[in-house]
Amino acid sequence: MQIMLKFILLTILLFTNSSLAQTALIFSSSSGGNFTASELVLTEAYARLNIPISIVFTPAERSLRLANKGIVDGEVFRKKGIDDVYTNLIRLPVPINTIEIAAFVKNRNIKITNWGDLRPYRVGIRRGIKVLESATAGMTVVSVSRVEQLLKMLEKDRLDVVVVSKVLANKSFESSPPNNIYMLNPPLAKVELYHYIHKKHIKLVPAISQVLKDMEQEGFINNQSK
Incomplete structure (x- = not known):
């Protein structure tokens, strides 16, 4: 029924x-x-x-x-x-x-376990992703449209940390494998x-x-x- x-x-x-x-x-x-x-x-x-x-x-x-x-x-x-x-x-x-939001770094000495740990660093996020804009408010943030751009900037030492969803980072890695970029665990958030x-x-x-x-x-x- x-x-x-x-x-x-x-x-x-x-x-x-x-x-x-x-x-x-x-x-x-x-x-x-x-x-x-x-x-x-x-x-x-x-x-x-x-x-x-x-x-x-x-x-x-x-x-x-x-x-x-x-x-x-x-x-x-x-x-x-x-x-x-x-x-x-x-x-x-x-x-x-x-989705899981994770931090990606080139310098393995950087330790990020919560949002506050990002504050000393140059942080890259995707423009328009509200959960990331809110969490990084007041920090040194660079916003661009594409994950690939962020990871290239990280490779070239123009950023210290990139914060994006794991799934989009992995998709980017499939098409353009990164050089010396590491994902930090645990993820910063599940959304x-x-x-x-x-x-x-x-x-x-x-x-x-x-x-x-x-x-x-x-x-x-x-x-x-x-």
């Missing part, structure tokens, strides 16, 4: 939003052109509702502005609380991914990421939320994050 009720709910919601379902929704992502677990989860979620989507990769700050203005239909993923500032965005209730949709699609929120809850219960989301 519960499964049937879910099916009826989704059918009604999709019928009332048929004009949306016929046109691909466009979501922006700041993952640097790398198809991460977040994009895979979102693609599957909308496919279960027979809603085509397209994902465009843009710099992180621009990605948020496009989504908040409704130029695109939402953000693939962001940390919790983005909607406090970007008020046209609605956060879906289920985290679609969890849950949520899907955000523009308020013009508010009628889709219950359907997408239910599908994401189902995927979480199935273990689909957790399996993609491994």
Whole structure:
């Protein structure tokens, strides 16, 4: 009976939003052109509702502005609380991914175990990544758009520490193996990421939320994050 009720709910919601379902929704992502677990989860979620989507990769700050203005239909993923500032965005209730934030160094004598340890150093982060901007506020920070840029600056001793997500750093290492760059353990933080949709699609929120809850219960989301 519960499964049937879910099916009826989704059918009604999709019928009332048929004009949306016929046109691909466009979501922006700041993952640097790398198809991460977040994009895979979102693609599957909308496919279960027979809603085509397209994902465009843009710099992180621009990605948020496009989504908040409704130029695109939402953000693939962001940390919790983005909607406090970007008020046209609605956060879906289920985290679609969890990432680890780590510090990368060239000088192995540098020891970083918490955010405060970064304060004496020149720190590189990605522009527009709000969790990093907040954590490094008041420090000597260089912000650029791409992980590859940060790692090159670290190699050339223009930075002391780079702080980025492990998954994006590893993707960068695959295409351009670093020289004498080391990841410090343990990670500085684990961050849950949520899907955000523009308020013009508010009628889709219950359907997408239910599908994401189902995927979480199935273990689909957790399996993609491994």
